[in-house]
Amino acid sequence: MGTPDFAVDILQKLIQEPFVNLKLVVTQPDKPVGRKRILTAPAVKEFAQKVGIEVVQPEKLKNNEEFFELLKEINPDTIVVVAYGKILPKEVLEIPKYGCINVHASLLPEYRGAAPIQRVLMDGKEYTGITIMKMDEGLDTGDILLQKEVKIENDDDILTLSKKLSEAGSQLLIEVLKNIESITPVKQDHSRATYAPPIKKEEGKIDWDMCAKEIYNRFRALKMWPGIFTTFKEKLLKIHDMEIVQDNIFDSRPNGTVVEIDDSSIIIKVRDGLIRLKLLQLEGGKKIGARDFVNGYKIKRGDVLA
Known part of the structure; x- marks a missing residue:
């Protein structure tokens, strides 16, 4: 069975x-x-x-x-x-x-x-x-x-x-x-005894106030379903690939802020460090790499993901 x-x-x-x-x-x-x-x-x-x-x-x-x-x-x-x-x-x-x-x-x-x-x-x-x-x-x-x-x-x-x-x-x-x-x-x-209740779709929503490791752990756990997601310009933004750049660092910018953009990634500030987004999909669009996302949707440093 x-x-x-x-x-x-x-x-x-x-x-x-x-x-x-x-x-x-x-x-x-x-x-x-x-x-x-x-x-x-x-x-x-x-x-x-x-x-x-x-x-x-x-x-x-x-x-x-x-x-x-x-x-x-x-x-x-x-x-x-x-x-x-x-x-x-x-x-x-x-x-x-x-x-x-x-x-x-x-x-x-x-x-x-x-x-x-x-x-x-x-x-x-x-x-x-x-x-x-x-x-x-x-x-x-x-x-x-x-x-x-x-x-x-x-x-x-x-x-x-x-x-x-x-x-x-x-x-x-x-x-x-x-x-x-x-x-x-x-x-x-x-x-x-501890318990592992069923996953709910809303658990895939990223809380940028979490630690870098907490966000990354959620990404690798929920990769199949429901995936993890945030919002950009009031549209759902799915994250299909990410990694931790650095943890245990702090600055004053709001969590979820785009702090850097390079040839292959968009780097986001979280509670205790930085997360690199590598493969993204905006609501209604296709999965694309970070560079294509930057070119297509004009995301820039200082933008904040909700």
């Missing part, structure tokens, strides 16, 4: 294992995407159909007798859940012989919830990890089967860190499945 690309990576590894007899893929329903609201299949569905695995997309799980009967007919040894996006009801949790196993992209009990990879990047952490957990009725509260720590590099973003974690998750999951009868579950220390 899974939905996004992160789950696809793990599904791909599972079907390559000779001892795994995969009977069914469960994913969320197709959803309208983009301005034109085009009905789009989840990444897991697209992959499963390509390799010829049966897919079901229940609108709901609770009190869904047709879905429960399908699972009972399959009679699985275990159900593997990877970023599915819904909490499983008790009726589903009780069906598999060895229970339902979740691959969660954090070192539980830290970062329980829907957006652990984005939140750990936004928080500027140096380490995260993968937890393989036996599911219960709570939100990522089940007993831990195995964990693995993963280092976060300074240049990691949502794409690179997701890839690292999916690879670690695949390896750990296969180890758990091979040794499911001998692994002793360990209860989580609930007093140490």
Whole structure:
């Protein structure tokens, strides 16, 4: 059971294992995407159909007798859940012989919830990890089967860190499945729990009063969605590439001020330093490099981004 690309990576590894007899893929329903609201299949569905695995997309799980009967007919040894996006009801949790196993992209009990990879990047952490957990009725509260720590590099973003974690998750999951009868579950220390709630679109709005590292961490965490943005001349301005020029310096100019323009970037003053903007997109326009943006939209030193 899974939905996004992160789950696809793990599904791909599972079907390559000779001892795994995969009977069914469960994913969320197709959803309208983009301005034109085009009905789009989840990444897991697209992959499963390509390799010829049966897919079901229940609108709901609770009190869904047709879905429960399908699972009972399959009679699985275990159900593997990877970023599915819904909490499983008790009726589903009780069906598999060895229970339902979740691959969660954090070192539980830290970062329980829907957006652990984005939140750990936004928080500027140096380490995260993968937890393989036996599911219960709570939100990522089940007993831990195995964990693995993963280092976060300074240049990691949502794409690179997701890839690292999916690879670690695949390896750990296969180890758990091979040794499911001998692994002793360990209860989580609930007093140490932290949470990673879903990302909201408004979190992509840049607050230039933040520190340089805070802004950069938000950029690398929200790169895929919703992206980060500000306003220029009362229009939405998306930032597609940026880097820190310098931090721990201070001057009296307002935060968000354009302080320098060079051949490849627009340099912005923030609370404790400078941020370099390299690839931009003004509302209604295309992604363009900083130099083309300067030439096309006449941004200049002293302008202030809101």
